Amino acid sequence: MIGLVDCNNFYVSCERAFRPDLEGRPVGVLSNNDGCVIARSAEIKQLGVEMGTPAFQLKHRIRQRGLVLLSSNYELYGDMSSRVQAVLEEFAPQVEPYSIDEMFVRFDGFETAALTEHCRKLRQQVRQYTSIPVSIGVAPTRTLSKLANRAAKKIPGYGGVCVLDRDSTATKGLLQRIELGDIWGVGRRLVERLHTMGIRSAWDLRSTDPKRIRRKFSVTLERTVLELQGTPCIEMNDFDEPRQRIMTSRSFGKLTGNYREIQEAIRQHGQRGAEKLRQQGSLARAVLVFLKTNPHRQDLPQHSPHAIVELERPTDDSREILHAASYVLDRIFLERFAYMKAGVMLLDLIDADRQQLSLLDTPQSDADRQRSKRLMATMDELNQKMGRGTLRLGMPTDGAAWHLRCANRTPRWSTRWEELPKVRVL
Structure with missing residues (x-):
C-alpha cells in the first residue's frame, strides 16, 4: 500500500507553528515581491479571496476584516518540510518527497486493517512534533492514494485519514463522485475528449479498457487507468527525468535601469542555474539572457x-556560464529603460557522462575539465554544508533593486540563530 501525506495549507501552517495568534484568523501568504496570494488559510478562503489575488486589492480588507498578509518565507517552509519528513521516516520504511508539502510513504508489509489506526497515530505525531496538520490517503497505487488524500481532506467523516482497498464498495462510491479533472495527470483538454466518449467520472475511466485508451490517447493515460484499477505502474523516478532546459529568473523588488544592479541579478541567476545543471548531471551548450520592463507601466518606455x-x-562550470551571460547582457542592455525582471536560461542540455569530445581536444583540455569539475564540486559541497551562497562568484550589493521585497516576512525561526524567538523574563 502507498500513502500520500499532504500538509494542509502548508505555508500558512508553518507560520502558525510559531505564531499561535494567527490561529482562527484569515491569513494569506504572498508571492515573491509581495505580489499576489499564493497560499490561503481556510478562514481567508471563506471570505472569497481567490488564489492569485493581487495584494493591493486586499488592502481595504486588512482594515475591515482583519486579514493578515505575510511575505513568503521559503527558508522556513523548506526546513519545516524536512522536519515533517523526519517524522514520517519513523513510521514507514520508505518516504518519497513529491513536493514541499506532499510526500509518498510506502506501507509495504502492513496489514490493510491496521493501516487506518497506524495513519491516525502518524497524523497525530506529525501534529505534535511540528504543529503541521496533515491529511493522509492510502491505496494500492499512487493515483488512488492521491484521490484518497483528497477525500481525507474534503470529507469530514474520514477524520483526515482515508484508506482505500482495490475493489471495495467505498472505493467505487468515491470514484463515482470524483470528476475527471480531479484525477492526477488528467488535464482540461483530456477531460473534453473523454467526455465525447461518455467518460465523465473517475469510475467511468477506471471501467474503460486500458488498451482502448492507449490507442486513442497515450500510454500515459493507459497507466492512469491501470492505476485506478489498482495496478501500480507509476514510480516516482518517472517524474525525475532531466530537464531539457533550466530557467532561473525573478522579478526585481523595484524597477531599475542600473547596469551594475542588473549584472548582479544575472550573476546570481547564472550561478543558481549552473548549480541545478550539476545536480541533474547535465552540461549546457548555450546560454540565453533576457530582460523585461513592466508591461503594465504604459507611462514608461x-x-x-x-x-x-x-x-x-x-x-557546467559557473565561471564559463557567467562569462557568457555577462557577454549577452552587454549586448542587450540599454540605459534608458527601467527593467522589472531578468533571467538566465541554459539551453541544449546533454548528459555529462555522454559528452562527445572534440578531435582537437588535448591532454591539457582534459586536465582543465578535471580541475573545473573538482572546483565546482568543492563549491557545491561547501554551499550544501554551510548554506546556499556561502561561496559564490561576486558579492551582491546590499539594498540593490533586484533584491526581493519582503516587507511582511516573519523571522526564519528554525534556521537562523539571530532570528530565534526571544523571551522576556520579568
Missing part, C-alpha cells in the same frame, strides 16, 4: 530584449 550565445564547449 518598453523594452524586453533577449539573446543567446553558444558556448565554446558544453559545460
Whole structure:
C-alpha cells in the first residue's frame, strides 16, 4: 500500500507553528515581491479571496476584516518540510518527497486493517512534533492514494485519514463522485475528449479498457487507468527525468535601469542555474539572457530584449556560464529603460557522462575539465554544508533593486540563530 501525506495549507501552517495568534484568523501568504496570494488559510478562503489575488486589492480588507498578509518565507517552509519528513521516516520504511508539502510513504508489509489506526497515530505525531496538520490517503497505487488524500481532506467523516482497498464498495462510491479533472495527470483538454466518449467520472475511466485508451490517447493515460484499477505502474523516478532546459529568473523588488544592479541579478541567476545543471548531471551548450520592463507601466518606455550565445564547449562550470551571460547582457542592455525582471536560461542540455569530445581536444583540455569539475564540486559541497551562497562568484550589493521585497516576512525561526524567538523574563 502507498500513502500520500499532504500538509494542509502548508505555508500558512508553518507560520502558525510559531505564531499561535494567527490561529482562527484569515491569513494569506504572498508571492515573491509581495505580489499576489499564493497560499490561503481556510478562514481567508471563506471570505472569497481567490488564489492569485493581487495584494493591493486586499488592502481595504486588512482594515475591515482583519486579514493578515505575510511575505513568503521559503527558508522556513523548506526546513519545516524536512522536519515533517523526519517524522514520517519513523513510521514507514520508505518516504518519497513529491513536493514541499506532499510526500509518498510506502506501507509495504502492513496489514490493510491496521493501516487506518497506524495513519491516525502518524497524523497525530506529525501534529505534535511540528504543529503541521496533515491529511493522509492510502491505496494500492499512487493515483488512488492521491484521490484518497483528497477525500481525507474534503470529507469530514474520514477524520483526515482515508484508506482505500482495490475493489471495495467505498472505493467505487468515491470514484463515482470524483470528476475527471480531479484525477492526477488528467488535464482540461483530456477531460473534453473523454467526455465525447461518455467518460465523465473517475469510475467511468477506471471501467474503460486500458488498451482502448492507449490507442486513442497515450500510454500515459493507459497507466492512469491501470492505476485506478489498482495496478501500480507509476514510480516516482518517472517524474525525475532531466530537464531539457533550466530557467532561473525573478522579478526585481523595484524597477531599475542600473547596469551594475542588473549584472548582479544575472550573476546570481547564472550561478543558481549552473548549480541545478550539476545536480541533474547535465552540461549546457548555450546560454540565453533576457530582460523585461513592466508591461503594465504604459507611462514608461518598453523594452524586453533577449539573446543567446553558444558556448565554446558544453559545460557546467559557473565561471564559463557567467562569462557568457555577462557577454549577452552587454549586448542587450540599454540605459534608458527601467527593467522589472531578468533571467538566465541554459539551453541544449546533454548528459555529462555522454559528452562527445572534440578531435582537437588535448591532454591539457582534459586536465582543465578535471580541475573545473573538482572546483565546482568543492563549491557545491561547501554551499550544501554551510548554506546556499556561502561561496559564490561576486558579492551582491546590499539594498540593490533586484533584491526581493519582503516587507511582511516573519523571522526564519528554525534556521537562523539571530532570528530565534526571544523571551522576556520579568
